Amino acid sequence: MNNTTPDFRITRNAFGRLVFSRADGEVHEGIVPVRAFPIQAPESGISLLSAEGHELAWIDKLADLPDAERTLLEAELASREFIPEIRSIRQVSSFATPSTWEVETDRGNTSFVLKGEDDIRRIGPATLLIADSHSIHFLVRDMHALDKHSRKLLDRFL
Numbered sequence: 001m002n003n004t005t006p007d008f009r010i011t012r013n014a015f016g017r018l019v020f021s022r023a024d025g026e027v028h029e030g031i032v033p034v035r036a037f038p039i040q041a042p043e044s045g046i047s048l049l050s051a052e053g054h055e056l057a058w059i060d061k062l063a064d065l066p067d068a069e070r071t072l073l074e075a076e077l078a079s080r081e082f083i084p085e086i087r088s089i090r091q092v093s094s095f096a097t098p099s100t101w102e103v104e105t106d107r108g109n110t111s112f113v114l115k116g117e118d119d120i121r122r123i124g125p126a127t128l129l130i131a132d133s134h135s136i137h138f139l140v141r142d143m144h145a146l147d148k149h150s151r152k153l154l155d156r157f158l
Contacts, residue, residue: 008057010048010069018076020048020056028056033073038081039123039139046073084110085139086130089150095157098133105138112136117157128154 020028036045046059084105093100102111112132119131128140
């Protein structure tokens with residue numbers, strides 16, 4: 001159960017935009033929730049920004065919000081964030097870049113072009129973020145958990 005009640009409410013207006021309302025009557029339409037740590041701690045550290053980019057509120061944990069507000073923010077974050085998680089690397093066209101990668105993700109099979117090795121970033125001891133030629137990011141949550149074939153292909157680029 002929630003231990004704290006925030007001094008604000010979040011609703012959706014008739015146009016589908018999020019509306020932030022404080023107890024004192026201050027209202028902001030078109031707010032944007034932003035995760036501080038979207039990969040390492042997606043449920044913690046959420047900033048609510050006004051349409052102008054000013055922080056209106058900080059949420060330590062999504063679980064601390066009342067159900068209605070938490071559900072709205074989770075839906076908004078999910079619609080804005082698209083980071084497929086790579087489950088296996090089926091093949092790469094070349095070990096020189098640019099190369100085309102065929103991968104299986106949590107959202108289905110796809111292929112993308114890796115422009116250069118610099119587009120593979122380590123964001124943790126075993127976590128990688130791979131940007132394709134269209135700036136779509138793919139997550140490898142734990143490169144050690146990939147199958148042997150996938151690890152072998154990935155090692156050629158690291």
